[in-house]
Amino acid sequence: xxxxxxxxxxxxxxxxxxxxxxxxxxxxxxxxxxxxxxxxxxxxxxxxxxxxxxxxxxxxxxxxxxxxxxxxxxxxxxxxxxxx
Amino acid sequence: xxxxxxxxxxxxxxxxxxxxxxxxxxxxxxxxxxxxxxxxxxxxxxxxxxxxxxxxxxxxxxxxxxxxxxxxxxxxxxxxxxxxxxxxxxxxxxxxxxxxxxxxxxxxxxxxxxxxxxxxxxxxxxxxxxxxxxxxxxxxxxxxxxxxxxxxxxxx
Numbered sequence: 460x461x462x463x464x465x466x467x468x469x470x471x472x473x474x475x476x477x478x479x480x481x482x483x484x485x486x487x488x489x490x491x492x493x494x495x496x497x498x499x500x501x502x503x504x505x506x507x508x509x510x511x512x513x514x515x516x517x518x519x520x521x522x523x524x525x526x527x528x529x530x531x532x533x534x535x536x537x538x539x540x541x542x543x
Numbered sequence: 544x545x546x547x548x549x550x551x552x553x554x555x556x557x558x559x560x561x562x563x564x565x566x567x568x569x570x571x572x573x574x575x576x577x578x579x580x581x582x583x584x585x586x587x588x589x590x591x592x593x594x595x596x597x598x599x600x601x602x603x604x605x606x607x608x609x610x611x612x613x614x615x616x617x618x619x620x621x622x623x624x625x626x627x628x629x630x631x632x633x634x635x636x637x638x639x640x641x642x643x644x645x646x647x648x649x650x651x652x653x654x655x656x657x658x659x660x661x662x663x664x665x666x667x668x669x670x671x672x673x674x675x676x677x678x679x680x681x682x683x684x685x686x687x688x689x690x691x692x693x694x695x696x697x698x699x
Binding site for chain 1: 606609666
């Protein structure tokens with residue numbers, strides 16, 4: 460990720476299957492927070508960060524950067540598709 | 544030629560005299576307040592999706608601290624903001640009845656869109672919806688004036 464986008468911007472996972480997202484940042488510290496899934500982490504530059512979880516509900520969930528990173532911070536999103 | 548010069552001078556003097564600015568009267572302030580609260584600031588009926596829990600208010604304080612503090616102070620009451628009174632219009636205390644009488648939806652709208660032609664900028668895209676809603680919670684639960692010190696950018 461870097462200001463102000465996640466790459467990829469969309470990820471599809473399956474309900475009930477454990478997932479580990481490995482997050483790295485190319486510029487400054489960022490975060491990733493899915494309020495509906497009660498998931499949150501912060502990512503420091505040069506320090507890959509793992510976010511492990513098992514999705515327990517189906518749907519599309521939008522995660523936001525949770526560490527203020529500049530003018531496009533509020534539109535920096537990652538969409539998680541959870542399917543059956 | 545002299546007559547033309549005199550006429551031009553008188554014309555511009557009249558124009559500039561008409562442009563003289565003075566502080567708004569009580570009636571003018573009342574009209575502006577009514578206009579903003581009932582016409583220009585929209586989104587009156589939208590409710591805050593976040594509950595006023597300690598965690599959400601703390602998140603709002605954090606979101607507020609990113610850059611709102613530059614004009615509103617750490618406490619939302621202009622503490623330590625050197626230009627708050629000299630702006631036109633002055634930066635309002637967020638604890639004032641003028642601000643607190645907006646609905647949550649209107650406060651969200653103001654943060655999203657700003658208020659022209661005051662100094663209040665639009666923040667949509669700079670902060671996420673969740674952060675703005677949490678900032679609205681913080682504005683509803685402001686700490687005592689001066690209790691959080693000055694904004695870091697103005698601290699000596």
